[in-house]
Amino acid sequence: MFAKAFRVKSNTVVKGSDRRKLRADISAAFPSLSVDDLNELIPSKEELNIVKIYAHKGDAVTLYVLHKNPIFFHLEKQLFPTVYTLWRYPTMLPIFSTWPPVLQKLSGGADLMLPGVVVSSSGLPELDQGDCCAVTLVMNRAPVAVGTAAMSSTEMRKSGMKGKGVNVLHTYMDQLWAFGDKTHPPVLPITDCSTQVQGQMEGEECEGEKTRKEDVSGLAAVETSCQNLHELKLAESDVLNEEQSEDKGEDVCGEEDDSRSSQAQIDELLLQCFLHALKSKVKKSELPLLTSTFLRNHMISCCPTGKRLDIKKSSYKKLSKFLQVMQKDHNLVCIKELSKGVESIVDVDWKNPELCSFRIPEDCGPEKEAVEDSAVIEVPYQPPEITALYGVTARLEPLFLDSQKKKGTAMKACEVRNIITEYVKKNELVNEVNKNYVQINPTLCDCLLEKSEYHEVEMLKWDDLFSRTLLKMQVCHEVRFPGQRPVVKKGQMEPIELSVASRGSNKKVTVIKNLEAFGLDPAVVANTLQHQVQASCVLQDSPGAKNRVLVQIQGNQVQHVGKLLLDRYQIPRKYVQGLEKAPKPGKKK
CATH class of the missing domain: 3.10.400.20 (Sulfate adenylyltransferase)
Incomplete structure (x- = not known):
């Protein structure tokens, strides 16, 4: 086990x-x-x-x-x-x-x-x-x-x-x-060393200094x-x-795995790149830092010449497991989920003895790092796929019992429509005179009608039936990042918020909020904007949102930020709020 x-x-x-x-x-x-x-x-x-x-x-x-x-x-x-x-x-x-x-x-x-x-x-x-x-x-x-x-x-x-x-x-x-x-x-000697091996002649005995050889299961x-x-x-x-066997249903046989010595070398290389990245690459101002960004932009560039950092060949198999060990056993970093399914490094113990005593290897030169970094930047960002869902509430649960959808089950609108249609047909509720209407039975009455409508409404149009059902359901959404398992959350997807605020001497600043929900690293976005608009850019803690970061850039830069989010990162327009605050043409920014 x-x-x-x-x-x-x-x-x-x-x-x-x-x-x-x-x-x-x-x-x-x-x-x-x-x-x-x-x-x-x-x-x-x-x-x-x-x-x-x-x-x-x-x-x-x-x-x-x-x-x-x-x-x-x-x-x-x-x-x-x-x-x-x-x-x-x-x-x-x-x-x-x-x-x-x-x-x-x-x-x-x-x-x-x-x-x-x-x-x-x-x-x-x-x-x-x-x-x-x-x-x-x-x-x-x-x-x-x-x-x-x-x-x-x-x-x-x-x-x-x-x-x-x-x-x-x-x-x-x-x-x-x-x-x-x-x-x-410990060595705990046995006083009575008389033994007999089942399957051999019974009655054989051994003495304390006698050498015994038996063929045990072909060993x-x-x-x-x-x-x-x-x-x-x-x-x-x-x-x-040396090589270990993995038990896959057979008693003492299995497929040969990678040698422990090779795995240990990968583990050692992984720890070396991790410490190197913390010591020379990561700045306190960059925190919190997405773990995927930390690996891609920092750890890989710290890999020595001629070696390849492959986490799948290590004993950890996954970056998340390795970082948990660094947090639990080494107390080097603090890892948290700032949004469900997306982990970030929120704190680093810069005074940790293991980190302080680490010396950067000589075979990790600046030329190699520059090449690695340039290759990293070319990796395109892929936005998450966001799907609107509707969850079954306690009031609507009787309506979905036949389809075995319990309270809390989230579905797409088309699935809800199919289930309601099947329910109406199964209970023969379609009006015989006008098939555009559906007869209201006790279940539909309890689930969809208000108390004032109990004795007045006897039929509903199909569209009204569907719209009432969706309105009574819990609004949810599904976020699916490329290569990751989808995550279902209650409520609507919180958009990226752009706002313009005034600071001392009536100077304007543009504030960007909630980048983490879309898998964007605030530090990377801030660095990109700083180079594009040639303005100072800082990261600040988000008030009322623990371990969330705001990007603040000098001037009204809503137009540039909107272009970056919509064109480069391909965030759907409906999830970017505040684009109307961009300066009007001909007016002073």
């Missing part, structure tokens, strides 16, 4: 009442823990955080973090300990033992198969399907994986130890382990003595840093 990087949604401190509830939940789920153990795991005064994340497949998971280490995670209403917790309390879960090379497959996302289970002389642990359990390596009691039993222990014996044994959720060396301090498992023979356990760990780490 945590074989790939996850996305952090929130990180908050657990309150006192929640600590007590968590302590009670842990006590109920793991009764082997004593009161002292619970107090040590969930201390009353030390900082305990609750972190909500999304795994790479979209699963919502809640983590509980103590001393920067995840100690438990909540998934589908079930509580699981992490390997960090199990290393302190190795007996809190039923244990399955396996051979060291299997860890490589488990870390890559595979589940534990029964032929790979090493059965001790005491037999299998007694548990039911779905019970929480742990996986250890032979000759060490420190667990390396956590999961749930794929079948009960009785069914495992009946199957002849064939098939899947443990659905693995979390392993040593996965991304959840990397979220902590990345310590390695190569390995030594399992306590003396070479550290060497095995080093070997496993080397293997894990």
Whole structure:
């Protein structure tokens, strides 16, 4: 589950009442823990955080973090300990033992198969399907994986130890382990090392210093003595840093992914370009800065000669995930959605030690930056596609029940028209004498008529029926930016506002508001206008709108601003308000 990087949604401190509830939940789920153990795991005064994340497949998971280490995670209403917790309390879960090379497959996302289970002389642990359990390596009691039993222990014996044994959720060396301090498992020797491998001759025994070789699911023979356990760990780490397998329905096989070393290089390059851009490219006056603009105009130009910045080949896969890590783990920037679906950098910690200590590489020369910047400017801006929608209200919900449109569902006007037409025909409400009229039944009466019309209006024209329906619905709109998922918002699309204000000595200034809603970077627009009209241009915080920016340019420049928005950026005229304030021909600006 945590074989790939996850996305952090929130990180908050657990309150006192929640600590007590968590302590009670842990006590109920793991009764082997004593009161002292619970107090040590969930201390009353030390900082305990609750972190909500999304795994790479979209699963919502809640983590509980103590001393920067995840100690438990909540998934589908079930509580699981992490390997960090199990290393302190190795007996809190039923244990399955396996051979060291299997860890490589488990870390890559595979589940534990029964032929790979090493059965001790005491037999299998007694548990039911779905019970929480742990996986250890032979000759060490420190667990390396956590999961749930794929079948009960009785069914495992009946199957002849064939098939899947443990659905693995979390392993040593996965991304959840990397979220902590990345310590390695302690060596916890096993006093009774008598083992037997299911599928081989029963009754075989091993001694503490005896070397044993078994063919486990086609894996190569390995030594399992306590003396070479550290060497095995080093070997496993080397293997894990090479090509990993992605589990796609097969138990231990999958498609080969990019090597970890190559991915790590891309991650390092991404961080280098990010720090370089913050240190030498971004100015405080440019904030807030659209994240897409930051990547296109700043980070790409900081890429060293001969290298290519490809976020898709990094462990983050997306710019948004990378920036969230920079915000959460490095405290370098603050990212916010100034408008739904459009993220911006609203603040930078210029005094951050990591940023202050960063040195710009010598292979990032000014000539390369100029070439990159010129290529960036040529990227054309594409305006969003805006569609008017109508949402179903509580009053109109009975009218849309047949079409399974519940309250809050947003539709285009043509969809509403088709649904109303189908409703009228299905209920045979078309007037037989004059088919231009529709008979009003109780549902239409309650939904569309005013109280004063209940006893007066018996029929409505088709156009009147449609117009009344649309008027009673919630006005919405859909904004679709190129290459992004559409976003539905309530109300009408807020236009770009142009206004002319007077400053000291009766000087005029042109103020531009709400550029962010159309995906325009205020800093870029201000810079473009400043070069076009040769007038000073500044950015100011928008009053009453948090993290919104106004562009203010000297003089009445409405005509130039309108031309820029309508012609270059292709914003529809109906979404640009204040064009009539341009100076009249022949009059002084």
